[in-house]
Amino acid sequence: MKFTRYCRSLLSTPAMAVERYARSHQSGADIAMVDLEDSVPPACKEEARQLAGEFFALPSAKLARSAVRINTISGPDGLRDLIAIARYPVKPDLVLIPMTESPRDVEIVAGALGAACPDTEYLAVVETPRGIERAPAIAAAGHRLRGLVFGSADYAFSVGARLSWEALTHARWRVVNSARDAGVEALDSPHFEVSDLDGLRREAALARELGFSGKIAIHPGQLPLINEAFTPDAALLERARRVVEAGRRNGRSVTVVDGVMVGMPFFEASQRLLEQFDTDRADHTNHAGHSDHADRNEDRT
Known part of the structure; x- marks a missing residue:
């Protein structure tokens, strides 16, 4: 989602x-x-x-x-x-x-x-x-x-x-x-x-x-x-990037970022945040988010 x-x-x-x-x-x-x-x-x-x-x-x-x-x-x-x-x-x-x-x-x-x-x-x-x-x-x-x-x-x-x-x-x-x-x-x-x-x-x-x-x-x-x-600041986005990168390096297994233990829910939440607000990916994200939404609802019918 x-x-x-x-x-x-x-x-x-x-x-x-x-x-x-x-x-x-x-x-x-x-x-x-x-x-x-x-x-x-x-x-x-x-x-x-x-x-x-x-x-x-x-x-x-x-x-x-x-x-x-x-x-x-x-x-x-x-x-x-x-x-x-x-x-x-x-x-x-x-x-x-x-x-x-x-x-x-x-x-x-x-x-x-x-x-x-x-x-x-x-x-x-x-x-x-x-x-x-x-x-x-x-x-x-x-x-x-x-x-x-x-x-x-x-x-x-x-x-x-x-x-x-x-x-x-x-x-x-x-x-x-x-x-x-x-x-x-x-x-x-x-x-x-x-x-x-x-x-x-x-x-x-x-x-x-x-x-x-x-x-x-x-x-x-x-x-x-x-x-x-409703817009995350630069520090929050930077932390989200570090969490996502840590998840990639560790195969999305539990790890520590900035002294905090993070696991799958943290990886997914950080990824969503970047998909929403990372301006470098905004055009792709809006399109992808729309398609994902449609697919999810069509699966319910």
């Missing part, structure tokens, strides 16, 4: 905020997303889905992966979103599927967009008690599903929990474990207090320690901290 540098950060931009489209692509986020769901009032949904097509056609869209979050497919707006996306001249790289509660939700989106959007991939947002319970099955829904996204606010409100890290640790762990078992990414929910950069730094560090691939940003000012939290 390989993890690729796919989504350290995702910046969400309301579909009605057309003046922010280009800045979103230029923000430094790994994924720039236009939102048709929560940030759009009900009366503006149709206008928003028409405007959102421009998000993917801008020249700046080539600077980051471009995504769209649709409305829930259990309602008419979600279905209308899929019809509109299929007609966009330029297709999104990713579609975020909110309120995902079963693999069938992913299958419906894939069926609706498949022929019109053959290269579009999906991220499933798990944010309800049923979604959390079914996260393992959702994560294995198909080879074009690239990750799970934890929706903390909807989940916390639905179970009556506080919107705090401690209260939601178990739900987060289940998202990460389900995603990693399926060989896909895990993206953490936003830190909603935009001006609380210390809180964001703490939450991003905890998310990284738990195994998340990245975190959603709701303001461009949050991106530097998020990208930093």
Whole structure:
């Protein structure tokens, strides 16, 4: 199983905020997303889905992966979103599927967009008690599903929990474990207090320690901290190279590196780290990681 540098950060931009489209692509986020769901009032949904097509056609869209979050497919707006996306001249790289509660939700989106959007991939947002319970099955829904996204606010409100890290640790762990078992990414929910950069730094560090691939940003000012939290520094990469080299020299048997006993789990973790973030291998890694992911999911079908 390989993890690729796919989504350290995702910046969400309301579909009605057309003046922010280009800045979103230029923000430094790994994924720039236009939102048709929560940030759009009900009366503006149709206008928003028409405007959102421009998000993917801008020249700046080539600077980051471009995504769209649709409305829930259990309602008419979600279905209308899929019809509109299929007609966009330029297709999104990713579609975020909110309120995902079963693999069938992913299958419906894939069926609706498949022929019109053959290269579009999906991220499933798990944010309800049923979604959390079914996260393992959702994560294995198909080879074009690239990750799970934890929706903390909807989940916390639905179970009556506080919107705090401690209260939601178990739900987060289940998202990460389900995603990693399926060989896909895990993206953490936003830190909603935009001006609380210390809180964001703490939450991003905890998310990284738990195994998340990245975190959603709701303001461009949050991106530097998020990208930093999910990017290893030079010293960590250098240590990973030493661990990998020691494993090669010793036939991957137990050995000592920098005074620490290391074995197979250390070798594999260090290799994954280099595959993600060694810039000399970035192009090869992204391609290899995608292929490995597809093969793993196809084996499950």
